[in-house]
Amino acid sequence: MPKAYSEDGYIASHTYTTGFYKEQTPAFLHYALLSGGLGPRLPAAFSSSEAFASCDIGCGFGLTPIIAAAVDPTADIWGFDFNAEHISGAKALAQAANVPNVTLLDASFETFLDHDTPDFDLITLHGIYSWVSDESRQQIIKILHKRLKPGGVVYLSYNGLTGWASAAPMRQFFYDYTNLTDSDPFAGASNAAAMVNGMRAAGAAFFGVNPQAGRLLDKALQTDARYMVHEYLNGNWSLFSLVQVADELASAGLSYAGSADLTHAFDVFHMTPEAQAMLGSIPNPLLRESARDFFMNPLLRKDIFVKDPPLTTSDRQTEALMDQRFCAMKLAGQLPQHFNFPRGGVSLTADAHAAIKTALSKGPASARTIVDNSGVELKSVLNGLKLLANVGFVAPALPEAMTAEGQQHTDRFNAALAEYEKGSGERVPFYASPITGGGISREADAALLKAFGVRV
Numbered sequence: 001m002p003k004a005y006s007e008d009g010y011i012a013s014h015t016y017t018t019g020f021y022k023e024q025t026p027a028f029l030h031y032a033l034l035s036g037g038l039g040p041r042l043p044a045a046f047s048s049s050e051a052f053a054s055c056d057i058g059c060g061f062g063l064t065p066i067i068a069a070a071v072d073p074t075a076d077i078w079g080f081d082f083n084a085e086h087i088s089g090a091k092a093l094a095q096a097a098n099v100p101n102v103t104l105l106d107a108s109f110e111t112f113l114d115h116d117t118p119d120f121d122l123i124t125l126h127g128i129y130s131w132v133s134d135e136s137r138q139q140i141i142k143i144l145h146k147r148l149k150p151g152g153v154v155y156l157s158y159n160g161l162t163g164w165a166s167a168a169p170m171r172q173f174f175y176d177y178t179n180l181t182d183s184d185p186f187a188g189a190s191n192a193a194a195m196v197n198g199m200r201a202a203g204a205a206f207f208g209v210n211p212q213a214g215r216l217l218d219k220a221l222q223t224d225a226r227y228m229v230h231e232y233l234n235g236n237w238s239l240f241s242l243v244q245v246a247d248e249l250a251s252a253g254l255s256y257a258g259s260a261d262l263t264h265a266f267d268v269f270h271m272t273p274e275a276q277a278m279l280g281s282i283p284n285p286l287l288r289e290s291a292r293d294f295f296m297n298p299l300l301r302k303d304i305f306v307k308d309p310p311l312t313t314s315d316r317q318t319e320a321l322m323d324q325r326f327c328a329m330k331l332a333g334q335l336p337q338h339f340n341f342p343r344g345g346v347s348l349t350a351d352a353h354a355a356i357k358t359a360l361s362k363g364p365a366s367a368r369t370i371v372d373n374s375g376v377e378l379k380s381v382l383n384g385l386k387l388l389a390n391v392g393f394v395a396p397a398l399p400e401a402m403t404a405e406g407q408q409h410t411d412r413f414n415a416a417l418a419e420y421e422k423g424s425g426e427r428v429p430f431y432a433s434p435i436t437g438g439g440i441s442r443e444a445d446a447a448l449l450k451a452f453g454v455r456v
């Protein structure tokens, strides 16, 4: 294995980007399960009155767990990574921003279980599963088996088979080129992409029969160099179907509960009636998801698994949906009523649109409050909010009491960022929001930042 790599083939010489991923936050996962989960199964993780504990496996620079800790001072948040530079950067930020309830460990999948940790309600892995060895995946499964509470939730993302299949030869070429020319990974990835682009320009037949590979090459030519290195230059790069992943996770006692990709709720706008009928005729939910991938072609699958989920009734699920608060992701006054999908346009009813717009321009609101204040029919408000969440115009928000409790802690975190950046030279691209319990881009409009509870 070239020296840039860890023993199991992960690129260890170069650090990754500093990102925040909403799919790893409890509020978002809770809503994803409520709105599109498989039947009436709400995991205990989101309803327990005990203090919440979560762990981010392979957390990189740790911004996602640090924000999770900053917004919920009662939670016990953990993250670990075997790249020492990632963890020292993460610890420096947590310390500078006064976030005491996050523990960041310099540990590998293999050594994590040697540490004294609590059992977790939520374990997340973003950008890990496709890029590590078979042995590392087995270590991860051992962690899930031993450290996830009964009723706990796992979120994991991985490269989907259908979306990436045609890019496999290109990714192998990037990897081989970098290692056979003994290139530095940044130069190797960039030169290899330029070379493959040249091959395409010279008429390489591969791109004629694999148009998706061409689209991914276009993306590779423009993307962040650190993403390129971690996406394309690892010794391991495996594409999976849900059936394969579910099979591996079953040995940790986990079963598939739904997707964190909210488009699942709106197949009707993405697929022909024939396609929907075909999917509807597949009784096995895992096989149905794998078939759906042929239609939707996702690059990244974002799956949610649960351990021994307690059953709840569909009445309780509807009640929970009615109480789910939302905030506007764009300025509330600009919420559109009509949206275009591949299968045609769709509109919120005029009264639901007006009621949602009025409510959200005053702050976060639930379907129950919107109905109480406007008298509009519940079904059209719920459907309107679901549609707006699907297209990213509204985001699930935390209960009011949690926002109130988290406000001063997020204030402290957000206020510390500028000073931290001056000292470290590192850019932190997200503020913490006590409204969503997640991050919001620091480039966002000032009015939107205010609506997200960011006071800087």
Ligand SMILES: C[S@@+](CC[C@H](N)C(=O)[O-])C[C@H]1O[C@@H](n2cnc3c(N)ncnc32)[C@H](O)[C@@H]1O
Pocket (backbone or CB within 6 Å): 008, 010, 016, 017, 018, 019, 021, 057, 058, 059, 060, 061, 080, 081, 082, 083, 086, 107, 108, 109, 110, 125, 126, 127, 128, 132, 136, 230
């Ligand atoms: C693509 S990055 C994703 C980082 C972060 N989850 C994110 O999405 O920003 C993959 C991470 O896994 C970490 N990693 C890879 N193999 C590991 C191992 N055996 N033990 C612990 N961390 C590992 C890497 O150091 C890297 O930070």
